[in-house]
Amino acid sequence: MFDKTALTIEDQIEKLKNRGLEIYPEDNAAHYLSHISYYRLGEYWHSMQEDKQDHIFKPHSRFKDVISLYMFDRELRLLLFDVIEKIEISLRTKIIYHLSHEIDPWWFQNFNLFIDSKALVKTLSNLDDELARSKDITIKNHFKKHKDDLRFPPAWKSLEQTSFGALSKLYGNLKHTVNSKDVIAQEYGAVNHTFLPSWLQSIAQIRNYCAHHSRLWNRNLPGAPKLLSKPPFPWIENVPKHHEFQRLYIHLCLMKYLLNIIQPSNKFTQRLQELFDNHENVDPNALGMKENWFNEPLWK
Structure with a gap:
């Protein structure tokens, strides 16, 4: 059974950081995630993940590169x-x-x-x-x-x-x-x-x-x-x-x-x-x- 709950934008950012995505204040991540959904951006950071099962990012993966790809x-x-x-x-x-x-x-x-x-x-x-x-x-x-x-x-x-x-x-x-x-x-x-x-x-x-x-x-x-x-x-x-x-x-x-x-x-x-x-x-x-x-x- 699917049991995931909706995350706040703050929780989305924290989850990405915990998985190894580099996010800095100047990246304006909260702004982007409030206008471009986490799910949509996921299509662009998927290739940056070395572990697709646990969604762990490769070293030096950056949020700003995700936005650039988008x-x-x-x-x-x-x-x-x-x-x-x-x-x-x-x-x-x-x-x-x-x-x-x-x-x-x-x-x-x-x-x-x-x-x-x-x-x-x-x-x-x-x-x-x-x-x-x-x-x-x-x-x-x-x-x-x-x-x-x-x-x-x-x-x-x-x-x-x-x-x-x-x-x-x-x-x-x-x-x-x-x-x-x-x-x-x-x-x-x-x-x-x-x-x-x-x-x-x-x-x-x-x-x-x-x-x-x-x-x-x-x-x-x-x-x-x-x-x-x-x-x-x-x-x-x-x-x-x-x-x-x-x-x-x-x-x-x-x-x-x-x-x-x-x-x-x-x-x-x-x-x-x-x-x-x-x-x-x-x-x-x-x-x-x-x-x-x-x-x-x-x-x-």
């Missing part, structure tokens, strides 16, 4: 959220444009175009909920003006209301005979439909971590994106092994690859370098970063 992770999420926003808006634009021209503005309701009908039902159900909740004036006016039209609003209205995850699932679920599936992949330098769906699923997953303020530092990521053997645009020469795909680095590379097409003059490399420079205690290996990653053709 701040690094927070700033990393904000940086990636900014990058992913650009990818999401671009993907939304391309999916709406190409499919609406190839098929019609209601292509996303056409079950004949999709591989998995059950997955499409779920996607459309979620979209229906999003539209019902939407406060967007264009959606409200559409339903008011077209009461007798029982279809969803056209793609350029409906799909502006859906999530990046739903967009990536719609794209991945398209039958391979739909020409736009390859056209979109080619425009992103992914050659054909074989590779892009796994890239988008990877990025959508990381976007969810960012949106829910979940830890990215030192996290094992499920799933493995499919990589091109010879990408048409600058890529990395030191490609991680398959077992390294659980780390963030390869996913950062895919974001950078897409961003270089969407916004060629982007500052992603500089911003990522500055983040590491500002938090020197952060071990880049915890993200799977390769040595001299910034000198790779992709990141230059």
Whole structure:
């Protein structure tokens, strides 16, 4: 039976000290613990413990380094959220444009175009909920003006209301005979439909971590994106092994690859370098970063 009781902030600090974490008055530990929960910070000091069973810290483990790790992770999420926003808006634009021209503005309701009908039902159900909740004036006016039209609003209205995850699932679920599936992949330098769906699923997953303020530092990521053997645009020469795909680095590379097409003059490399420079205690290996990653053709 779980029998632990809630601790006061003073008791939390005392427990950490007793376990070997160095905490000094200038660390403002009480302030941080009053705004960032003990449980959340625990995800960052866990790696500092040499005895995970009794939670005993390694020698010279410092509270200020825990906070630095936390701040690094927070700033990393904000940086990636900014990058992913650009990818999401671009993907939304391309999916709406190409499919609406190839098929019609209601292509996303056409079950004949999709591989998995059950997955499409779920996607459309979620979209229906999003539209019902939407406060967007264009959606409200559409339903008011077209009461007798029982279809969803056209793609350029409906799909502006859906999530990046739903967009990536719609794209991945398209039958391979739909020409736009390859056209979109080619425009992103992914050659054909074989590779892009796994890239988008990877990025959508990381976007969810960012949106829910979940830890990215030192996290094992499920799933493995499919990589091109010879990408048409600058890529990395030191490609991680398959077992390294659980780390963030390869996913950062895919974001950078897409961003270089969407916004060629982007500052992603500089911003990522500055983040590491500002938090020197952060071990880049915890993200799977390769040595001299910034000198790779992709990141230059």
